[in-house]
Amino acid sequence: MLAAEGLDVAYGDFQVLWSAGIRVQEGEVVCLLGPNGAGKSTLMNTLSGLLKPRGGHVEFRGKRIDGVPPHEIVGEGLAHVLERRRLFPYLTVRENLLLGAHHPEARPRREESLRWVEGIFPFLTDRQKQLAHTLSGGQQQMVAIARGLMARPRCLMIDEPFLGLAPKVVQDIGAVIQQINREGITIVFIEQNVELALRLAHRGYVLESGRVILEGPSADLLQSNEVKRIFLGG
Amino acid sequence: MTAEILLQSVISGILMGFVYALIAAGLSLIFGLMEIVNFAHGEFLMLAMFGAFWGWALWSVDPLLSLPLTTLALFVLGVLTYKGIIRWILGGPMLAQIFATFGLAIFLRSAAQFLFGVDFRLIQNPWVQGRISLGGLFIGLPQLTASAAALAAFAGLYWFLRRTETGLALQATAQDRQAAALMGINTERMFALGWGIGSACVGVAGSLLAIFFYVFPDVGATFALLAYVTVALGGFGNVPATLLAGVIVGLVEVLGGMLIAPAFKYAIVFLLYLLVVLIRPQGLFGKF
Numbered sequence: 001m002l003a004a005e006g007l008d009v010a011y012g013d014f015q016v017l018w019s020a021g022i023r024v025q026e027g028e029v030v031c032l033l034g035p036n037g038a039g040k041s042t043l044m045n046t047l048s049g050l051l052k053p054r055g056g057h058v059e060f061r062g063k064r065i066d067g068v069p070p071h072e073i074v075g076e077g078l079a080h081v082l083e084r085r086r087l088f089p090y091l092t093v094r095e096n097l098l099l100g101a102h103h104p105e106a107r108p109r110r111e112e113s114l115r116w117v118e119g120i121f122p123f124l125t126d127r128q129k130q131l132a133h134t135l136s137g138g139q140q141q142m143v144a145i146a147r148g149l150m151a152r153p154r155c156l157m158i159d160e161p162f163l164g165l166a167p168k169v170v171q172d173i174g175a176v177i178q179q180i181n182r183e184g185i186t187i188v189f190i191e192q193n194v195e196l197a198l199r200l201a202h203r204g205y206v207l208e209s210g211r212v213i214l215e216g217p218s219a220d221l222l223q224s225n226e227v228k229r230i231f232l233g234g
Numbered sequence: 235m236t237a238e239i240l241l242q243s244v245i246s247g248i249l250m251g252f253v254y255a256l257i258a259a260g261l262s263l264i265f266g267l268m269e270i271v272n273f274a275h276g277e278f279l280m281l282a283m284f285g286a287f288w289g290w291a292l293w294s295v296d297p298l299l300s301l302p303l304t305t306l307a308l309f310v311l312g313v314l315t316y317k318g319i320i321r322w323i324l325g326g327p328m329l330a331q332i333f334a335t336f337g338l339a340i341f342l343r344s345a346a347q348f349l350f351g352v353d354f355r356l357i358q359n360p361w362v363q364g365r366i367s368l369g370g371l372f373i374g375l376p377q378l379t380a381s382a383a384a385l386a387a388f389a390g391l392y393w394f395l396r397r398t399e400t401g402l403a404l405q406a407t408a409q410d411r412q413a414a415a416l417m418g419i420n421t422e423r424m425f426a427l428g429w430g431i432g433s434a435c436v437g438v439a440g441s442l443l444a445i446f447f448y449v450f451p452d453v454g455a456t457f458a459l460l461a462y463v464t465v466a467l468g469g470f471g472n473v474p475a476t477l478l479a480g481v482i483v484g485l486v487e488v489l490g491g492m493l494i495a496p497a498f499k500y501a502i503v504f505l506l507y508l509l510v511v512l513i514r515p516q517g518l519f520g521k522f
Contacts, residue, residue: 050412070415079416086413088406099406102399103418151418 001026001186002047002078002155004066006056009039009046016042018210019056022188024155029177029187031197033221034207035230040190041083043207044157047188048080049073061154075103079153083160083190085144089133093124093143096132100150109152117146120176138169145176155186162191174200194231198222206230239492242371247488248481249373249381253439255480256384257457258464259391259473260435266408266471267428270320273335276458277342278433280451282308282440284346287355287449296361297444298379305437312433316426339454346451354448362445380442387438388477391431395473404428408471456500460487463507469517479518482506 002024009017017039024030032040045051047058049070058066060078074080087096097117101110118124121142127135132143141161148156161177162170177200181187191197198204198218206214206227214226221227261275272278285304286297297304315338323334362379365372395401406414407424415421439457447453460483468479486506491499510518 048416050415069420070412071418071420074416074418082413082416086410088409088413090409091402091405095402099402099414099417099419102403106418147417 002058002060002188004043004047004056004058007043007046007053007058008055009042009051009053016210017046017053020207020210020212021056022205022212022215024186024188026154026186027181027184028203029181029189029201031201031204031218032188032190032207033192033194033197033204033227033231035192037209038207039210040207041159042210044080044159044188044190048078048157050080071103074151074153075105077105077152077154079148079151079156081144081148081156081158081161084163085137085140087132087135087140087143087147090131092129092131093135094128096143096147097124097150100147101152103151106150106152110150113150113152117149120149120179121146138165138172141165141169141173142176145173149180149185153185155188156180158187158189160190160192162193162196170196194227195222238370243488243492244485245371245373246377247485249377249484250487251481251484252381252384252388252477253442253480254457254460254464254483255477256388256391256435256439258461258468258476258480259388260432260439261461262465262468262471262473262476263391263435264428264432265465266473267404268320268324268408268425270324270331271335271462272315272429272432273332273458274315274339274342275432275436275461276454276456277339277346278308278311278454279436279440279443279457280346280449280454281311281342282437283444283447283449283453284350285437286441286444287357290357290360290444291355297357297441298361298383301383301438301441304441305434308437308440309430309434312429312431313426315433316429320429321422321425343451343454350451352451354450356448357444360445374446376446380445383442384439387435391435392474394431400427404431459500460503463503465517466507467510467518469519472517472519475517475519 005021007017007020020043032043034040042051046053049068053066057064060076063076065073065076097114098110101107101113124146135143145158161173177187198221201218203217204221205212208230257279261272264270264272282304285307286300289295289300290297319334319338323330360376362375365374395405403419404424404427406417407419407421411421464476464479464483467482468475483503487499487503490502
């Protein structure tokens with residue numbers, strides 16, 4: 001469904017990704033693992049079009065999307081929830097959600113989508129008129145995911161959905177990720193906590209210093225000595 | 235001093251305040267969108283005033299009649315400024331960003347001096363003139379008209395920003411460019427639109443001011459300075475707050491001029507500016 005190969009990405013003279021690539025099948029939950037600065041977010045930003053790769057290519061549902069601007073990629077069915085939620089702080093929850101369905105493919109189904117995400121996150125119903133920046137961190141993360149879902153994506157990419165959240169909220173959001181995956185949405189997410197990530201994901205990719213150094217089913221990665229070396233310093 | 239004079243001043247301060255607010259709203263909109271101060275904003279206003287003036291002088295078209303066309307022309311000028319200049323310096327160093335619009339301002343002012351001369355011009359016999367008296371108070375009809383129209387334009391801008399899909403997309407772009415792009419918003423188009431609307435604000439304001447204010451190449455300077463004070467007062471990027479801030483500036487200007495001395499009226503306005511910047515740099519009302 002989503003396939004990237006040989007991605008070279010640089011900020012100015014500073015190259016961050018070196019021939020990185022991933023392949024995601026429809027219906028999967030895939031996590032990107034790796035220490036800080038490994039290039040996970042850069043990879044995700046390249047997939048969604050925020051960054052243009054110097055080399056390599058990205059295909060989504062059989063279509064080349066590298067070089068396509070981000071506002072068109074979301075219309076292809078690939079949505080991206082940025083790290084640290086990045087809601088529009090001075091817009092209401094409702095306005096944030098409506099903007100999630102701004103692109104022409106999603107706009108006609110906006111009201112229906114709104115009811116759908118309210119079904120997934122019931123607290124949204126009472127918070128419609130609240131300004132986004134006044135929500136708690138966990139609620140903001142949920143609005144961010146709901147806003148991503150408003151685009152009616154076939155694949156939802158979430159950058160660090162659990163960052164800075166209380167254990168209870170981490171559980172809730174983990175459950176939501178599984179629920180929307182059961183509804184047929186492919187998930188790619190970034191997480192630093194290996195056990196948490198691999199419990200949720202079917203497969204994982206491990207990045208280090210801008211390269212994909214390991215990939216495989218979650219069970220294999222959990223046993224891998226390489227993973228222990230990188231994440232536990234062992 | 236009598237209460238009547240005071241009341242008279244308050245009214246004229248509020249009336250001018252609405253016009254200041256509209257000018258400042260355009261500046262604030264552009265700043266909020268991309269953190270660039272358009273130092274040519276006053277010169278855009280000057281061009282709008284000259285547009286209104288020449289429409290009257292050459293074809294006897296009243297500024298109120300040519301207002302839609304002047305506004306459209308300024309909208310186009312704003313879009314062209316974005317596409318021709320601003321877009322190329324967005325990634326550049328801060329000084330390049332400042333001097334690009336500063337240079338444009340000097341160019342426009344000099345070009346106006348070259349083409350139109352430095353004379354002060356005044357539109358004679360506009361549609362609205364004279365004054366009405368209300369219980370001993372006199373209100374100039376041109377000022378009243380300009381003020382009401384500026385307020386209406388401001389309300390229209392507010393409605394557009396708060397109630398339309400495009401307005402929402404514009405706000406989203408101002409608040410988080412990357413997140414907006416991921417919503418399917420063409421942020422490049424929003425930037426151009428923001429410059430268009432921001433400049434259209436002075437298209438309206440310039441047409442209105444031309445009814446009762448002298449038109450000359452340097453006319454933008456004073457209004458632009460007042461607009462910077464207004465924007466700083468309201469909070470950079472906070473468009474609705476510029477309405478109240480504009481009225482405050484209008485009042486301070488008139489009352490300061492009356493209570494101390496007319497020569498000091500701008501000094502007092504800028505003192506207010508300095509105080510706000512020192513004590514509450516985010517503006518009286520903070521972020522929109």
